[in-house]
Amino acid sequence: QASQEELKAAYRRLCMLYHPDKHRDPELKTQAERLFNLVHQAYEVLSDPQTRAIYDIYGRRGLEMEGWEVVERKRTPAEIREEFERLQREREERRLQQRTNPKGTISVGIDATDLFDRYDEEYEDVPGSGFPQIEINKMHISQSIEAPLTATDTAILSGNLSTQNGNGGGSINIALRRVTSAKGWGELEFGAGDLQGPLFGLKIFRNLTPRCFITTNCALQFSSRGVRPGLTTVLARNLDKNTMGYLQWRWGIQSAMNTSIVRDTKSSHFTVALQLGIPHSFVMVSYQHKFQDEDQTRVTGSLKAGFFGTIVEYGAERKISRHSILGATVSVGVPQGVSLKIKLNRASQTYFFPVHLTDQLLPSAMFYATVGPLVVYFAMHRLIIKPYLRAQKERELEKQRESTASDILQKKQEAEAAVRLMQESVRRIIEAEEARMGLIVVNAWYGKFVNDNSRRNEKVKVIDVTVPLQCLVKDSKLILTEASKAGLPGFYDPCVGEEKSLKVLYQFRGVLHQVMSADNEALRIPKQ
Numbered sequence: 399q400a401s402q403e404e405l406k407a408a409y410r411r412l413c414m415l416y417h418p419d420k421h422r423d424p425e426l427k428t429q430a431e432r433l434f435n436l437v438h439q440a441y442e443v444l445s446d447p448q449t450r451a452i453y454d455i456y457g458r459r460g461l462e463m464e465g466w467e468v469v470e471r472k473r474t475p476a477e478i479r480e481e482f483e484r485l486q487r488e489r490e491e492r493r494l495q496q497r498t499n500p501k502g503t504i505s506v507g508i509d510a511t512d513l514f515d516r517y518d519e520e521y522e523d524v525p526g527s528g529f530p531q532i533e534i535n536k537m538h539i540s541q542s543i544e545a546p547l548t549a550t551d552t553a554i555l556s557g558n559l560s561t562q563n564g565n566g567g568g569s570i571n572i573a574l575r576r577v578t579s580a581k582g583w584g585e586l587e588f589g590a591g592d593l594q595g596p597l598f599g600l601k602i603f604r605n606l607t608p609r610c611f612i613t614t615n616c617a618l619q620f621s622s623r624g625v626r627p628g629l630t631t632v633l634a635r636n637l638d639k640n641t642m643g644y645l646q647w648r649w650g651i652q653s654a655m656n657t658s659i660v661r662d663t664k665s666s667h668f669t670v671a672l673q674l675g676i677p678h679s680f681v682m683v684s685y686q687h688k689f690q691d692e693d694q695t696r697v698t699g700s701l702k703a704g705f706f707g708t709i710v711e712y713g714a715e716r717k718i719s720r721h722s723i724l725g726a727t728v729s730v731g732v733p734q735g736v737s738l739k740i741k742l743n744r745a746s747q748t749y750f751f752p753v754h755l756t757d758q759l760l761p762s763a764m765f766y767a768t769v770g771p772l773v774v775y776f777a778m779h780r781l782i783i784k785p786y787l788r789a790q791k792e793r794e795l796e797k798q799r800e801s802t803a804s805d806i807l808q809k810k811q812e813a814e815a816a817v818r819l820m821q822e823s824v825r826r827i828i829e830a831e832e833a834r835m836g837l838i839v840v841n842a843w844y845g846k847f848v849n850d851n852s853r854r855n856e857k858v859k860v861i862d863v864t865v866p867l868q869c870l871v872k873d874s875k876l877i878l879t880e881a882s883k884a885g886l887p888g889f890y891d892p893c894v895g896e897e898k899s900l901k902v903l904y905q906f907r908g909v910l911h912q913v914m915s916a917d918n919e920a921l922r923i924p925k926q
Contacts, residue, residue, distance in 0.1 A: 402445065409441045412887065415823055415869070416816075429815035436812075499544040505750040507536035507562075511735075514756040514763045536562035550577040567593035581605040587617075595620035609636040617650075626651060652676065665690065673704075680704025693717045698727070707732045713739070716775075718783050719790075721745045726771040728764065736763040738771065798895045809890040813866075816888040820869045827871055836874030837924060840910070841903040842867045844883060845892040847914075859893040860901075867902065874906070878921040 400408075414420070416434040421427045443449045443461065452460040512530040542556035552575045559568035569591030577583045587599035599617035606612055612633050619626045628650030637643050640663045646656040654675025661668040667686040673679055684700035694717040702709045708731060715725030723743040730736050735757040742749040756763045799806075831838050845860035866888025870876055883900055884891040891898070898917040903910065906924040915921040 400444075405441065405444055409437065409445075412437045415887075416819055420822075421819065426815075426818060430819055433812060433816055433819065499746070500541070501543075501746045502541040503538070503748045503750065505536075505538040505752070506534055508751060508753045509533050509535045510753050510755050511757060514736075514760050515758065536560070537566075551575070567591060569594065569597075571597070573599075595622070610634065619651075648675070652678070654678070664688065678704055678706055680706070694723070696725075707734060709734060715741070718779070719787060724775070726775075728767045730759065730764060732759065733757070736760065736767060738767040740771070795895045802894050806891060806894060809884075813888050813890040817865050820865050820888060824865050824868045827868060831871065831874060834874065835907045837871050837876060838905045839864055839868040839871065839876075839902060840905055843901045844889060845898055846896050847899050847901065859896070861890070861892045863889055863900070874924075876904075876921070876923045878915075880918055880920045882917050884917070 413434065416430045416437060418427050418430045418434060421430050443453050449461065510530075510532045512532065538558065538560045540556065540558035542554060545553045545555070547553055554573040554575060555571075556573075557568065557570040560566050569589055571587060571589035573585050573587040575583055575585040582602070582604035584603075585599075585601040587597070587601065589597035589599075591597075597617060597619050599615065601613070601615045603613050604611060610633070612631065614632075615630045617628045619628065628648075630646065630648045633645045635643050637659070641659065641661045644656075644658045644660070646654075646658075648654045648656070652675065654673050656671060656673040656675070658669060658671035665688050667684075667688065669682070669684040671680075671682045673681075680702055681704065682700065682702040684698065686696055686698040689695040689697075695714065696716070697712075697714045699712045700710070702711075709729060710731065711727050711729045713725060713727030715723055718724045721744060725741045725743075727739040727741075728736070729739060736755045736759065738753045738755060740751040740753070755767055828838060830836070842862070842864045843860040844863045847860065863886075866886060867876065869888065870878075870886070878886070878900075882898075883889055884898070900915045900917070900921065901912070902915075902921075902923065903912050904923060905911070911924065913921070913923060913925065
């Protein structure tokens with residue numbers, strides 16, 4: 399947001415600081431020439447509205463981006479933005495041609511009822527009857543991939559396999575989706591399986607207004623019993639910024655009408671739904687609280703009651719790595735019994751493990767289903783997950799340091815050269831500030847500080863920036879904007895990829911003060 403006047407003032411100040419003619423020492427003169435040229439290049443970019451518009455959006459890579467020769471002939475920053483966005487879209491489309499979007503689900507159902515619903519008389523004469531029998535009674539695997547054909551057409555291939563108590567089957571589907579306009583798309587689906595005959599479907603999505611859309615899905619399922627048609631229509635509307643309302647009508651197999659309201663905010667997710675249908679009618683209320691922590695912890699509770707009985711569910715989920723979320727839910731119902739559902743989301747893959755514990759409402763089953771996963775999670779988090787993430791972070795930081803080592807070394811040399819060139823200017827600034835009892839920077843450090851006892855084993859990595867900060871003092875004020883301080887004259891990054899702060903000990907009107915500022919935090923001293 400700097401004005402042209404501010405740019406000119408900063409340019410003049412840096413030119414006076416780094417001008418080669420002001421330095422007689424040959425080594426200082428060479429360093430001054432290099433820094434002077436860098437300042438001149440920066441001013442050339444920022445003083446031109448066209449190149450500045452490109453740099454503001456895309457940074458240095460925008461100035462080197464393919465298609466620059468086309469954009470250079472444009473006249474206004476708005477036209478430059480439009481042209482560069484077009485070039486970027488074309489590059490994204492080229493990337494899209496080579497990209498798929500794999501999604502998969504693996505579900506393994508486990509029958510552990512023998513742990514709680516055990517009948518000892520059945521096992522008296524069976525060898526090994528002292529151990530409960532836990533078995534896998536059902537499995538389901540599904541996978542889909544997308545193949546972009548053009549900018550508007552996508553082919554989707556999906557398949558699934560299911561088995562339960564020794565019986566199962568599978569199917570394969572292919573769908574062709576076309577984006578017809580900014581308001582909608584259509585999809586044709588063809589499928590076949592060993593348990594059911596061919597399937598033909600059509601799906602249409604359309605934005606009716608900016609706040610309302612409709613989705614219609616009609617299908618024809620061919621089987622030995624004849625053709626079974628089906629139709630599902632969903633009408634949705636934004637009730638406010640965070641709330642959606644849905645009306646669903648399903649005709650054919652398991653016909654039903656459903657209405658639901660979903661409210662999603664930064665700290666919570668609330669759903670209420672009512673369904674009237676054959677064979678199931680129910681009412682459902684669900685609430686999820688989102689904790690504002692780095693692990694994205696969420697706690698969920700729901701109640702569902704209908705013709706099939708009543709189910710109460712409660713659980714939690716938490717991010718355990720950059721791409722993985724682990725969750726567990728306890729389901730207590732009549733007549734369903736007690737179940738524990740464990741879910742792991744890894745990128746676009748989902749692993750689901752429903753464990754059926756008992757057909758009855760046993761307090762012991764509910765206790766172990768609640769406490770067991772918590773004990774296992776905290777033990778794994780402390781002994782496995784936390785050490786693994788710490789080692790992974792160290793590897794990534796080391797890799798980042800290696801890749802930027804030469805660049806950081808160059809920045810360090812430039813910063814050291816800038817500090818040497820600033821000495822005479824800083825001496826004059828200090829003399830002027832002392833005369834008016836103004837702002838004098840006694841000491842300043844920039845980098846990684848360790849103040850927390852839990853991190854006392856970590857190494858402090860800071861550099862002395864007293865001279866560069868004093869050089870930025872003007873009229874007894876020091877003003878730093880909201881940007882990384884590693885880019886300031888005389889600064890460099892002493893700890894790539896780690897959190898950094900600026901600590902300043904300064905004197906104003908003969909009184910010592912101390913302030914600490916985060917790397918990207920604006921700073922203005924003296925404090926009022």
